[in-house]
Amino acid sequence: MSFTNPKFTQLNVEIGGLRLAYAFHTETSLSLSVQSAASQLARGWIDIHYPCAGHIKAQFRGALPEPHLNPVTIREILDSLRPLVNIAPEDTFEATFFKASNQIQIAQSTGEQSMTDRIETARNFSLPK
DSSP states (O other): OOTTSGGGGGOEEEETTEEEEEEEEOSSEEEEEEEETTSOOEEEEEEEEOSOSSSOOEEEEEEEOGGGOSHHHHHHHHHHHHHHTTOOTTSOEEEEEEEOOSOOOOOOOOOTTSOOSSOOOOOOOOOOO
8 A cells, every 4th residue: 555646636525524645745645735615724633644553554643723623523434534544444543633723833844955945025024032
């Protein structure tokens, strides 16, 4: 099993009042953005790691909006995602979800050759001393 299958780049599904959409992948990891089903506003993320070495074969981690951070919604998300990403029903898994709030994003988007694949506006910002 590999997340390099092109079908995963088309993943865009509504589950439990949330829209889960493909963000990026590696061979053994898939990242989904979590949006409100009613808007395109980013509300969190879910990462899926599969297959994992050891007894636990799949790991889910994610940040969800607080109203959706409950066992019923999380079980609905897991039960819907596992077959969509070809995780066998008998495979062991663990899931950790937490509240998506007070997010801070820090990135270094320019590599050693001064190249970037992002479109950014120029901002003069420095951390306080």
